[in-house]
Amino acid sequence: MSGSCPRCSSQRVVYCHYGKRIGGAVGTVAGGVSGFTTTTVAGAAAGARVGIAAGPTGAGGGAVLGAITGALTGCVAGLRLGKVLDEQLLSRFRCLACRAHF
Numbered sequence: 001m002s003g004s005c006p007r008c009s010s011q012r013v014v015y016c017h018y019g020k021r022i023g024g025a026v027g028t029v030a031g032g033v034s035g036f037t038t039t040t041v042a043g044a045a046a047g048a049r050v051g052i053a054a055g056p057t058g059a060g061g062g063a064v065l066g067a068i069t070g071a072l073t074g075c076v077a078g079l080r081l082g083k084v085l086d087e088q089l090l091s092r093f094r095c096l097a098c099r100a101h102f
């Protein structure tokens, strides 16, 4: 979707995804960290139950998987939040002619 600049009437306007970009980045990091920490505990407990040999591997693998899953979940949640930010709070369009945000 595009329109014209309310300041200089130029047709050279682009859509900005500031909120989406910020939300996605923040969500990925937050989700990765929380996934890693929560799964490390669960993974270590499960690993201890399986045995001494499988323990460290199980805990490590579980933590990595948890971090990846958490990061993906966080990224999706962040993108959703960012989309709302884009639509409701932030300036969505930028004029390439006069650099106005609107």
Ligand SMILES: [Zn+2]
Pocket (backbone or CB within 6 Å): 005, 006, 007, 008, 009, 010, 095, 096, 097, 098, 099, 100
């Ligand atoms: Zn303009």
